[in-house]
Amino acid sequence: MKEPKKIGMLTPSSNTILEPVCSRMLSDVPEVTCHYSRFEVTKISLEQDALKQFDYEPMLRAAELLAHAEVDVIAWNGTSGGWLGLDVDRELCDLITQRTGIPATTSMLAQMEAFAKNNVKTLHLVTPYLPEINTLLAKQYLEHGGIEVVNVQGCAQTVNRSFSQVSHERIENMIKSVAESPADGLSIVCTNFPAINKVEYYEQNYNQTMYDTIAVLIWQCLKMVDVDPKKVKGWGKLFR
Template identity: 25%
Template sequence: MALTDVVRPRVGLILPSAQVVTEPLFNRVNGDRWDFVAARVLLTGAGSADLREMELQVPRAAAELATARIDVLVSCCTASGALMGYERDTAECRALAQITGAPVTSTMLSIVENLRALDARSLVVVTPYLHELGAVEHRYLADNGFDVVASHDGEIDDPYLMSTDSVSGIVERAVGIWDDSADAMLLSCMNWPAFHAIEAIADAISAPVVTSHSATLWNVERLLVEARALRGA
């Protein structure tokens, strides 16, 4: 079979409009295996009201991606998933699956699944978020059986500027707040370059480090394997 004849899994991404980290990162780390296609939803601020307004556009974006015959869809905003809560987040994914005819997950749901697979229950959580959103995420995690033993929020009030945070700064803040009583560290946000800090932080704290991006990729892999098994491939 010629290289151009190989049909690779197609992963649909619904991205906040200010998000500039995810597409380049996913294409660098997994673009040799999967094709990524994206639709954007307008996000004009970093607060909870801005995220709720953005979420109203998600069904439209899912319908657009359905026309690309995607194999899996991911709603790629960690904070909006946390704001919805687990039950509504799950229900929205089910509704989007009806639109797309493909398995659907969110970044926040992926984080929960990944942490459970690691048997990590006590967490140190670092984000670039405003404190109000950091507190919302802590409640989401607590509602799903996780204990946040330490945390740090960057208080960045512009969703685009989250992407410009330095990797060295992320490492410094994460290592500085680490608590040895925790099972793992969570670095939360899809428009934040925390993925590049995983190795340095994990080496420093000798514990698993999960980011929004790493959890999403892990869960997409799982969903693709399940879908392939259902098809009998």
């Protein structure tokens, strides 16, 4: 029997959303399995203690543990490249591959690939983050993809654990607010944010293709292990 392709996910320690979501996304794709390795992330802000969480070495140690399972790709299922810079994500991927011999990617790099493939030039942005984080995200989109952010909604929260507890009512109000203007897509940035659980509902009701940072990573990782992303059913237009 052929062994499934294995996706290794680097996971923030306080994240409770991404693992069950990734497993549900792949429930109809038995030829692929997801495996997780955590490192400490509890706070998202521009304060020094929060930025230090994303030093390379803890992430590389977590990547080495995934390599013990002989995964086929190692993915940073997190969005720190959105404010630290996409070049930081690229360097992290290079270091992971140097350390483990395994190809690597990140949620933010996957999102940029999804935007390019679908000719996204304007975006709405919804996150649980502080305004200053959202400003840096918009700057990365413009600098690295020529993509303009039209409308932004955030929750101004910093505790990573709290992101998973934002109500669907509040998320829907945020999406409804930004979607009043036209754009090529809706960017949901945070891999501990429950918006992804209602992606089909939001897309249908607000006429936006949703580029959630968990979904785009699964989409890209499937391509990296030579599995058709269209095998993922019920998780938004991206997979169709």
